[in-house]
Amino acid sequence: MDKRKIAHEKMSKRATYTVEQRILWDQKIHDDVIDRIGNHKVIALYAAFNHEVDTYGIIETLLWRDDITIVLPRVKGQSMDFYSIQNLTDLKPGVMGILEPTAEQPIEASAIDCIIVPMAAFNREGYRIGYGGGYYDRYLKNQSFIKIGVAYDFQETPEVFQEAHDIPCDVIITNQEVINVQE
Numbered sequence: 001m002d003k004r005k006i007a008h009e010k011m012s013k014r015a016t017y018t019v020e021q022r023i024l025w026d027q028k029i030h031d032d033v034i035d036r037i038g039n040h041k042v043i044a045l046y047a048a049f050n051h052e053v054d055t056y057g058i059i060e061t062l063l064w065r066d067d068i069t070i071v072l073p074r075v076k077g078q079s080m081d082f083y084s085i086q087n088l089t090d091l092k093p094g095v096m097g098i099l100e101p102t103a104e105q106p107i108e109a110s111a112i113d114c115i116i117v118p119m120a121a122f123n124r125e126g127y128r129i130g131y132g133g134g135y136y137d138r139y140l141k142n143q144s145f146i147k148i149g150v151a152y153d154f155q156e157t158p159e160v161f162q163e164a165h166d167i168p169c170d171v172i173i174t175n176q177e178v179i180n181v182q183e
Contacts, residue, residue: 003161007120007129010155014051022152025175026054029150032173033058033116036148040113042069044082044145047091047099052118053150056088063087071107073135074100080135081106112145117169119151121161126168126181129161140167148173 037043043062048055062068063086071082075095083101085091094100117136119128128149130136140147149169153176162168172179 003129004132006157006159006161007132010121010129010157011050013154014152017051017152022051022054025152026057028175029053029173030057030061032178033148033150034061036146036171036173036178037062037068037114040146041067042071042107042112042114044071044073044112044115046116046118047072048118049096049098053152055116055150058116059085059088069107071112072099072101073139074106075133075135078135078138080139082109082112083107109139109143109145112143114146114148115140115143116148116150119149119155119172121155121157122149122151122169122172123157123159123161124179124181125160125162126170126172126179127162127166128169134165137165137167141165146170150174153177 045055045059062070069084071084073080073082083103083106085101090102091099092102121129147169149172151174153174
């Protein structure tokens with residue numbers, strides 16, 4: 001099965017669940033992500049859309065901590081950079097209607113300690129399928145920060161789909177478990 005078919009299948013299933021059905025799943029993922037943040041100081045997240053795991057609760061929780069800098073991505077052409085936010089009002093619709101930071105100065109990738117990445121699908125080896133643009137794989141390449149994927153358990157696939165350019169996550173957090181990939 002190819003990546004597009006897997007992604008379409010998992011995203012279609014994800015869209016069948018209501019916010020009310022996902023709220024407890026999102027809370028479990030929220031709690032596990034917050035536990036994993038630990039002493040990391042610069043945390044990269046994404047603004048959830050299209051029935052993805054809710055990241056807004058995670059962002060709001062982390063914004064209360066004075067010792068953490070929150071950064072979110074903004075896409076320009078074929079590249080993606082991360083920018084700091086102070087609150088959720090620092091976001092505006094960008095590419096595909098996804099909320100993006102309004103800050104002017106990007107954060108260097110080397111400053112990021114931990115990144116939370118979206119996934120349309122994933123496998124036990126830590127590999128993810130995104131939306132097909134390759135933005136995250138290009139950004140994650142040659143970076144040493146902790147990579148945490150978040151998804152619902154039904155987005156897992158037994159398929160071996162990874163290609164040479166794909167970058168695996170170190171940890172995958174679902175509503176059912178925390179999968180430590182790189183141990």
